Amino acid sequence: MSKELVSALNSLEEDKGIKKEIIVEALEAALTSAYKRNYGQAQNVEVEFDDKKGNIHVYAVKKVVEEVADSRLEVSIKDALELNKGYELDDEIKFEVTPKNFGRIAAQTAKQVIMQRVREAERTMVYNKFSKYQDELITGEVERQDGHFVYVDLGQVEAVMPAGDQIPGEVYRPQDKVKVYVNKVEDATKGPQVFVSRTSPGLLKRLFEEEVPEIYDGTVEIVSIAREAGDRAKVSVRSNNPDIDPVGTTVGTRGQRVQTIVNELSGENMDVVEWTDDNAQYIANALNPSEVVDVIFDPENERACTVIVPDYQLSLAIGKKGQNARLAAKLTGYKIDIKSESEVSGNSSDIIEDNE
Structure with missing residues (x-):
């Protein structure tokens, strides 16, 4: 068993990357518990494993005292001095107490410890690998x-x-x-x-990075994404190079780049709009494909505005079940109140809020 155990430890270190010292430390602790469980719980024992030869030794550790109260834990100064003239009170002496049949228990314990450490090591390796893939x-x-x-x-x-x-x-x-x-x-x-x-906005961002080299290298930047997965998404982009059109680059020639992403996402429609630091223009862009006549910001709420659209564009601006306006609100982070030109006089309209 000795040679087999040493060989197993060496293999684990080479194949699994589990340091031999870690297993030996765990093995000694487990063998200590196994000895106490089988041969005497009251003893103070230590187990030493020779990772070169594979030998296992169990030692009872006893404290040197004037008078012995518990022979399992103590040894008299008189007996200690007979062993070695250098011993003093409160020293600790190790006495080997390795049982003859301890090898069987040691083998079972070693197997359990090694299997446990292998499982833990594999778990750690898998966790470390996939934690790098987060996001x-x-x-x-x-x-x-x-x-x-x-x-x-x-x-x-x-x-x-x-x-x-x-x-x-x-x-x-x-x-x-x-x-x-x-x-x-x-x-x-x-x-x-x-x-x-498959529904996270992060998925859409990574798909664009795969499909559009300019997004991957940072020439074109995705500023914001709003998705209703499987149905429709809006993506705002800006260019860090004045000579590159962010929307045209992202969409690709005849829409090929964005179409690849649409196909990957089971036909999810994509609106790619240009981000600008002009908030009114950005909100107008976000409401694409609707035309926008004016954007009026609420003086009492810096993240709210009223958007005025031509009468015939009202349904388009709001979208089916409010989707276009809802996605625009998510994309821009603004509470958007859409009104037609004829409603500006004060009639009520639906309010779409950013729920994120």
Whole structure:
């Protein structure tokens, strides 16, 4: 068993990256507990493991005292001096008490410790790997689905995609390849837990970075994203190079770049609008494709405004079930009150607020 154990420790260090010293320390602690459990709980013992030869020794540690009250914990100064003239009161002496049949218990204990350390090391490795992928895009394979979750194999770990992170109407079949956004990585008791999403705005940002080199290298910057996943999204962009049109670059020739993303997201419509530090113009851009006549800011609320549109553009500005205005509000961070020109006199209108 000795040679086998030393060989196993060396292999673990080479193959799993688990330092031998860590396992030896854990093994000695476990063997100490095993000895006390089987041979005498009251004793103060230490177990030493020779990681070169694999030998295991158990020592009873006794304190040098004038008079012995408990022979399991103490040794008299008289007996100590017979062993070594250098001993003094309160010194600690180790007496070997290794049982003859301790090898069997040691072997079982060593196996348990090694298996536990291997599991812990593998968990740590997986957690460290996937924690680096947090807020990133990764391609996985659909494994299965139940009433609440889609389970995605990312290699080494099974990620979960909750119902709220699944695109409405999207079908996930086993063995389908799917791009997901890593929302969160937890070091849970049962092992690393990875949560992924198809509805996060972060997914859309990473898809644009993949598809548009100018966004990836920072020439064009995504300022804000508002999504109603699977249906429609608005993305505002700005250029850090005055010679590059941010919207045209992002959309691509004949819309090819944005169409690739639309296809990836099951037909989710994309409005790409230009960000500007002129808030009125930015809000007007965000309400695309509607025309905007004027933007009037509320003097009592710096994040609220009234947007005036031509009468015939009112429905377009608000959008189906208020979606266009709602996404514009999320994109800009403004509370938007949309009125037609004929309503400016004071008639009420729907108010769309940024709920984020």
